[in-house]
Amino acid sequence: MNENKLDRRVKYTRTMLKNALVQLMKQQHISTISVKALCELADINRSTFYAHYNDQNDLLHQMEEEVMDDLRWHLKDVLPQSFDDKAPVLVLTRIFEYAKENSELFQVLLGENSDYLFQKDVIELSQIVSSRNNDNTLDARTKDYIVEFRTAGCISIFQKWLKEGTIESSDEMSNLVGRLL
Amino acid sequence: MNENKLDRRVKYTRTMLKNALVQLMKQQHISTISVKALCELADINRSTFYAHYNDQNDLLHQMEEEVMDDLRWHLKDVLPQSFDDKAPVLVLTRIFEYAKENSELFQVLLGENSDYLFQKDVIELSQIVSSRNNDNTLDARTKDYIVEFRTAGCISIFQKWLKEGTIESSDEMSNLVGRLL
DNA sequence: CATTATAATAAACATAATGTTGGATTACAA
């Protein structure tokens, strides 16, 4: 937020560290990444790192929050409408679009070397879409399980799509997911 | 395998370490658990730990393999049949039964403080059940996505059930999952 | 029960990452 009114040096430091984190997380789990390795790859002094972040996780979480904020900003004009009937697929398309434009980042943040926090954020966002269910013959608990089933299924498709290079278009993907739900 | 022809002291050491790991993994991610903390909780000398395992991950993986072997042993009389039409729900029921009997362990091994290895094993096992799909109007890639969707959904329901105390019976759960697929 | 084998312990060690500090240097903004 208001990253642009920051000192260039600060911007540079944080950018290099974030990039380094993404590169390392392609190879290893977040909690096995040392601050030392991170700083060496980013060519940033270790004491500078600690001036910005507490540890690797802190850096990851700040990245996650920034991405989510940015994503929500990109959805701002479709989200309020999402409670009528046609909007869900529109929201989905937008999410897939945004993810495709930032696929390297999304692949890492949603991949198995990350923590579950980002995944939870995305789930929360997409439950607006996947939780609509007007079958009243089912009890509440069964419905809960169904929502769980659906959202996990969606996320998993999302991950597969990212991992395999976002071959399909955003439209194709949102249609596929829309049909499955 | 053939754990019973081991020296009692060895059995004791490994049991204590496994129990300690399960306890710690209720609180924190596997890769943040130190060998030191593990040994202190288990009251086992640290050099003894290294006589058995390389690190926490090694201990976890050995546990995972043992559980999977034991689970497969419990399924041995239903698995060969699983390629006809009625067996899937039977396999599911057995898996839920076994998991319920070892729910603390399963909750940890499938929980977010574990790695993905155990989850992958379970997925592999349950894909025998969830991957049957004879809709020929769909292309191969779409089918892949559907399999992905289904298995992830199943695992997620499984996790929810475990986390909330395995309230439903194994039969209820296998029926629910059977219907969803 | 006594003997032998071996597992576990305790203590010490080098190594490496951590988190912090104080001071020198550099780059920025105004």
Next chain:
DNA sequence: TTGTAATCCAACATTATGTTTATTATAATG
């Protein structure tokens, strides 16, 4: 240009790691 502040550098104590050694305790066996 100048004051401010971010970065760098070097040093530090602390902690976990992984290994090794000698010693003690326990299990298996005849």
